[in-house]
Amino acid sequence: MLHTLQSAPPPELATALATFEAQFTYPLGQGRTFRISHGEDYPRFFRAQGDGACFVMEHDGKVSGVVGVSLRRLLLPEGTEQKVAYIGDLKVDPAARKTWTYLRLAWAAFSWVGGNATGYGIVMDGTAATPDAYTGGCGIPAARKLGTIMIWQFPCRGFEAPADGAILVSRAEPVLACYRELSVGRYAPLGARPEERSEMPPTWLIHPQGLACGLVEDTRLAKRLHADDGRELQSAHLSYFAFRTPAAGKELLDAALGHAERWGHPALFVSVASQDVDAFGAVLGTRERVAAPATVFGGGLDDGAAWNVNTAEI
Numbered sequence: 064m065l066h067t068l069q070s071a072p073p074p075e076l077a078t079a080l081a082t083f084e085a086q087f088t089y090p091l092g093q094g095r096t097f098r099i100s101h102g103e104d105y106p107r108f109f110r111a112q113g114d115g116a117c118f119v120m121e122h123d124g125k126v127s128g129v130v131g132v133s134l135r136r137l138l139l140p141e142g143t144e145q146k147v148a149y150i151g152d153l154k155v156d157p158a159a160r161k162t163w164t165y166l167r168l169a170w171a172a173f174s175w176v177g178g179n180a181t182g183y184g185i186v187m188d189g190t191a192a193t194p195d196a197y198t199g200g201c202g203i204p205a206a207r208k209l210g211t212i213m214i215w216q217f218p219c220r221g222f223e224a225p226a227d228g229a230i231l232v233s234r235a236e237p238v239l240a241c242y243r244e245l246s247v248g249r250y251a252p253l254g255a256r257p258e259e260r261s262e263m264p265p266t267w268l269i270h271p272q273g274l275a276c277g278l279v280e281d282t283r284l285a286k287r288l289h290a291d292d293g294r295e296l297q298s299a300h301l302s303y304f305a306f307r308t309p310a311a312g313k314e315l316l317d318a319a320l321g322h323a324e325r326w327g328h329p330a331l332f333v334s335v336a337s338q339d340v341d342a343f344g345a346v347l348g349t350r351e352r353v354a355a356p357a358t359v360f361g362g363g364l365d366d367g368a369a370w371n372v373n374t375a376e377i
Contacts, residue, residue: 065167066119067175071104076121080105083126087154088291090189090355096291099152108285109133111259112149112252112376118171120164127159130168134176136254137183140368142247147363148172148182149252151377169203180204181363183250185212185377187355194360206360210250210370211337214377216298216353217316219324219331230318231269238267238303241276242371245305249336250364251371257302260285260375263326268318274311277304279322279331282375299323300375301333309339309346316347334377336369 066076081100088096101108109115113135120128131152136144150172155165176182184206186193199205242251257265261280269276281299288296301319306312316333323331335343337356357377359370 064121065171066121067171068106068117068119069110069115070106072119074103075124076119076126077103077105079121079124079126080119080129083129083156084154086156089187095353097288097296098291100287100289101152101285102287104285105129106131108260108282109149109151111257111285112255116172116175117152118168118175120159120168126156127162128155128164128168129153130172132172132176134179135252137364138243138246138249138251138253140248140250140365142243144253145181146179147361148176148179149376150182150184153184165197166201166203169198169201173203181361183209183359183361183364185357185359185372187214187357193358204362206362207366208358209361209364209366210359210368212357212359212370212372213335213337213340214332214355214357214374215335216330216332216355217320218351219299219320219329229271230275230315231271233267233269235265235267235278238269238276238278241269241273242303242305244273245276245307246371249369249371250359251305252373252376255302255373255376257375263299263328266322268315268322270306270311270315272311274308275304275306275315277315277319277333278302279319279326280375281326281328296330297328298330298332299326299328300373301331302373302375303371304333304335304373305371306343309343312343313346332374334372334374336371338369
């Protein structure tokens, strides 16, 4: 049976989904892995990004596959916006990979987005099968590599929120305006509802000269990560992160680490476009961090441009 979910599933299906996704692990730095739990409201993670839905294949109480989709706004390099499909969380039980499960999920998702072939998804490097290997046939639009990003996880210990006048706590509107300005020439997601996914109060930050901006949030209401030893990888996320100079980006990152620690998060994730890694990494020096590269796949968009991506949405 194919289920289309836009709200929390019945308890029996929620339990089956939890059992299903517990078998999948993902790389996080050298020799480390993690698994994902979407909790009792599986589609909530995708609703927080836009108009979201999850498609679930289930038979006799056992889930064999799932995929999530959000119709959301994407800022294009020339500064205009376009509604695109964000595809994520595609998982098929190994025992069902020679069945029709994947195609039924893909057809359902493609039909739900109205045949919109413009979209993207993000895959952690080291994932065994990437979208360019299983798209492009049977009515499924082909996905190709569009860009690369670096995900860094920083420990929050030892950082304090800066004094007033350094990095300012602001409202969403000026931060998003700054983000749009600093993201010209790049692809950048817009339109999310962080209050839908964040247990901590979303904290909007802006450099006083508009040289950097970001949002400190978490995803604990919609998705939690668990390390291979079972511990929750409780982390905040620095979303809507953009900077004009690496030095200003570092100031904003330091402020974000302080706010994350204040709300009890031992670590913070942030994504940096591959084009910025060398320059931004230089100002960070030898600061402790875990690095996890990832690739943006998609169709209907140009390749080669930088991507500002929110780790809270991967």
